[in-house]
Amino acid sequence: MYIREKINEQIKEITAGALNKSLASGAFAIETMPNIFLEIPREKGHGDYSTNIAMQLPKQTRKSPRFIAETLMANMDTAGSYVESVEIAGPGFINFKLKKSWHYAVLEEIAEMKKDYGRSQKNKGKAFNLEFISANPTGPMHMGNARGGAIGDILASVADWTGYEVTREFYINDAGNQIVKFGDSLDARYRQLFGEDIPFPEDGYQGDDITEHMKNFIAENGDVHRSLEPSERKEILIDYALNKNLTQIKSDLAAYGIHYDVWFSEQSLYDSGAIEETIARLKEGGFTYEQDGALWFKSTSFGSDKDDVIIRANGLPTYFMGDIAYHVNKYITRGFDRCINVWGADHHGHVARLKGALTAVGINADEFDVVLMQLVRLIRNGEVTRMSKRKGKAIALTDLIDEVGVDATRFFFNLRSPDSHFDFDLDLAMEQSSDNPVFYVQYAHARICSIIRQMAEELDNTVALDPERLSEKEELNLLEILSLFSDEILMAEEKLDPSRITHYAIDLASAFHSFYNACHVRVEDKSLMKARVALIEATQQVIENALSILGISAPERM
RNA sequence: GCGCCUGUAGCUCAGUAGGAUAGAGCAACGGCCUUCUAAGCCGUGUGCCAAGGGUUCGAAUCCCCUCAGGCGCACCA
Structure with a gap:
């Protein structure tokens, strides 16, 4: 405790x-x-x-x-x-x-727990699933995925630090209409590359990556697929490009410091019969009815203002249906106690109906929450640019990381709470100016490491540590902020707001910088020096811990 | 029309389950390196907390309403 x-x-x-x-x-x-x-x-x-x-x-x-x-x-x-x-x-x-003596207990706690200082047991023994990004695997990761990635990954760490057993999960939307369009686009490019004069699907994926895929495919396979039936060929092309894209997505995200525990395929829900089972479950409960040839879920019984189609008149389940089955899989098949999804705010209308459906199948919807993040607006030359994956104009995540750096990108995307509107000023971010607060925090860490390196030689080990020597207001303030670390993590988890950790890191760095300017560590009084070294060692540890939650490096030199 | 998010200093944002005098950063100005990293610190100014009403001993925070911006309201994902 x-x-x-x-x-x-x-x-x-x-x-x-x-x-x-x-x-x-x-x-x-x-x-x-x-x-x-x-x-x-x-x-x-x-x-x-x-x-x-x-x-x-x-x-x-x-x-x-x-x-x-x-x-x-x-x-x-x-x-x-x-x-x-x-x-x-x-x-x-x-x-x-x-x-004043309460302050000194903090030093002991940090010295004892080290890299675990800040962890708590509140949610021990409970399984927590955090689903984030979950994009169509129809192209590389772009800037729009970056915010959700940072929020999701850091929130997962936060949950981990409160005792949950955390699973990070990516839901691969490899089924449905978008994939059909993807296949149409691939096929059109494929045929165009052989000189066929055919129109490109109007709402298809126009990005260069589609053409690239087909060039590579042809280089590897020649023209043996030209004679196939389009539907048969599309299946092969989709399979080819999807695998390439997934590999790309995985490496893009790895470069961003995100490592998933589970990559869950939407298609697998169809293949395993999970969709059918869930439909049967909903029907048995009396939560469905047929109308206009479609099967509807009674969302209105759970507070929504309209019912929703779960199986279209053409017999194909909707995305909503897949999502219900997916969450049944999470809670019932795999036994998660709590599930959190990070969604773009443009999907907020789907939260209530999904909660309703979960309640219908007997899942406690209080243990399901969606973090709605406001979408990122891209600012270039002071103007808003619309991002469109299909127009192929989106900035790739990897480009962003190359320009700005992983640390700054992750920190930047966690500077504001998820529900605040966010403008990403590309010009500013790419300037790599020192306005970025990530440097401020890392600098504090590097500064401390530098002092510790030098003090190691000067410290007199025969002098006993007497924490009560710390009595300047900057010293006590630093200790107070250190003592709040665990509470801050718990609050971030409760509020589902990982940006609190970013703010904490800035506050702590600020308290250290103030201390640094007010108090010298290297002083004649060996006992005081010993106490101050203990204080900065504790500070170093907590900054390191906070940065590790944020997935940002803690440099020892800058 | 209905629903969700947002509206706090010139700009970008904090503001802890309603608390005591509303806070940071940036920008502006003035200081601080013969000793541990000046990517730092210290100081100075700014607010009808979008407007109005209500609840309360007490409201930026809760409720109602209005205005402004963003986003939803598909047999799209």
Whole structure:
């Protein structure tokens, strides 16, 4: 248990004890016990912790907040706790000031847990599935996938640090209409390369990569496929290009620092009969009906404003149907306790109906959430550029990484919460200017490493470590921020917002830089020097841990 | 028309399950390297928290409504 949790429990116990004593003494009476809520005041002058309990009780007790606060304070027993003093302030806040010694527990915790400092057990034993990117494998990864990739990958790490057993998963949309179009496009290019004057499908994939695939295919296979029936040939071409694309996607993402545990094929749901089983399950439950030759799911029974087709009149299941079967597979076949998907905000309309369908088949939809990320707008020369995979004008992920670097790209895409609209200014990003805060954090890390390298020779090992030597406000501030790391990870998991880790890393780096300018590590006083080395070693460790969650390197020299 | 997201300093954004005087970065200006990395630090100014109403001891935060921008509302994925 981390020091913050211990203190929290102590103060809650102290407050609850005071409340019980006050009640027993007859100072006031209540009907229901309130929740004791603690917060860390923004103003340092208001102490280390604060509770508003006295302001929640006037209604029940018919006493003033001030009176309640005073009564509680008089009945508090802080012996043996970290609480040094208690005071009442403002409209009735009870503020707790802690003994400085609590700071030093942080150093010990970090020194003990090292690379695991910040991990917690909250979700131990639970299986967590995080599905992200999940694009059509009809082309290489582009910039639009980059944000979802960074958010998903980092959120997966965050979940891992809260104790979940995490599976990163890519749902390959290798079935359905887009694949048919893909095949039509490939076939048209194939025939055009042999000089046939045929029109290109109007809504086909126009990218050069389609033509490239067919050039390579012809180079490898000659013209033996020309005589085949188009449908037969398309199948071969699709299979060929899809495999090439998947290989490409995997290497693109690996270069981006993303490694999936599972690549799940949509087509496999058809092949395995999972779709059929799920349809049967929905029918048995009475959640379907036929109309206009199609099979419909009663989304309206689960709060949606319209029902949805799951099998078209032509007999082919819709994408929605596949997604239901896919999630049945996740929860029931594979037994995940919690599933999170990262989707573009343009798919938000599909969340409710999928939750409805999951509820229909008996899955607890509270354990299913979708992180909706606002789409990225591409800014070039100060103008918005529309991205279109089919027009072939999208910036490839690999190009972005080449220009900007993996670290900056990942950091940049996690600078804002997923639901904020995001403009990616290409010119700025490609300038590689030091405006990018990733340098700020990495620089703090490199600076510390540099000092540690030099101190290693000067440190006197016969001097005992005395953490109480740390008493400057910059030192204490640094310790306080270090102690919040685990809470920040838990909050990021609860809110499904990985950008909190990025912000934390910046705050921590900032606290270090301030310390660095205010306090020298290399000082005559060997005991003080020892304590400061311990402090920066702890800081180095936590920056390293935060960066490892972010999937960003922690350079030892810059 | 219905639904979702967003609206906070000149710009880009934070703002912790409603809390005490609304915060950073960038930009502007002024300081700080004869000792550990100046890719750094310190200081100075800026706000009808989009408008209005409500709940509350207390609202940027919750509710209602209006306005503005983005995105959905397919037998597309």
